[in-house]
Amino acid sequence: MRIFLSSTTYDLYDVRAFVIHELEKDGHEVVYHENATFPVHFGHSHDECLEAVKKCDVVVCIVDRRYGGRYKGIGAPYITNQTIEIRQHDESGRVLNKEITIPVEQLSISWCELITAFEHKMPVMTFARKRMLDEKETRRRNQNVTDFLPAYVENNRVFDFVDWITKQQRSNWVAAFDSIVDLRSMLLRWSAAVKNEFVVNREAKDDVHSRASHIAILVEGELDRKFVRGLVQKLNLPNFFAISTGGGSTLVHALRAMIEPQHDQAYDKLIVLADADLIGRFSLLQERLKSESKVHLVFASPALxxxxxxxxxxxxxxxxxxxxxxKEFDQRFGKKARLELDSLIANYDIEVARKLVPEFDRFITLISGDENGV
Structure with missing residues (x-):
């Protein structure tokens, strides 16, 4: 079965890797945007995600503390303002029903992915962090407080998103999880049930991949992720997921999380790709990494x-x-090159770059699995 994984990324990179591993191990094909083979047709990346949803059988959605980026694609007729009825408490404690409208320009990418799934009558399974759900109840009891600041959740719109899911006519169940352990238990029960109850009506059943070697690549930003994805596509390498962490300090935190024992089976090799100015930030992890044979640090000098x-x-x-x-990159190629990197990569000469840059050659050796003889 082909499953689309919908969630925010920066706060759930480890959870996403874990879910991908478990679903693929259970025989499913998982479609996720970190994957270097994620379909790209040179449209807006947000619209590429919506198109990918349509080609799947089921959507698994994970909701935690972040709302995610706003949808900025060209749009679709079914992506409009969303109106829902919420239960809130007034100052005397009475429960009231109130209708709220979320303007289309405030909808997140994940929200639009689920709108697409429901529009095309696809099954959706949502898993949500219990701490977020508890805070949602606190918010509803203080709905009249206009400057309400949640302690855990980053944006109050997360609560509206979850309530919207529960108001759908089908696939409106939200399963609460505390940790990776109980998420795994619920995920496997759901996977077993959906395999028994859901028939894939698609000729390309052979497209469902068996478990293969996985390489996870942690990078700083979205431009870095696009570059890695372009390289992997040019090399025609399968089973990669490149995770954009959103900055140097977050990259170190992501590495700490990914080398925890509960995530060890989510990848066969973990590569951290960063600019050379971050070398010092990884110094505290050097002793720990000596025992991590699957982890490799690669630094681009002076920058990627x-x-x-x-x-x-x-x-x-x-x-x-x-x-x-x-600065020099923007001067040579123009700032628009960052937006057009997917198309620029088509003219990228990997072999010339390998000869010019030893560390790049090492990186290509690592991702191509050719460490023993290049």
Missing amino acids: EAWMTAGLDPAFYTANNGRISR
């Missing part, structure tokens, strides 16, 4: 933009002695 330049314009890279920062 140097690697990008080496394969796009080797002469410019050589003329600058490889000292290409974000």
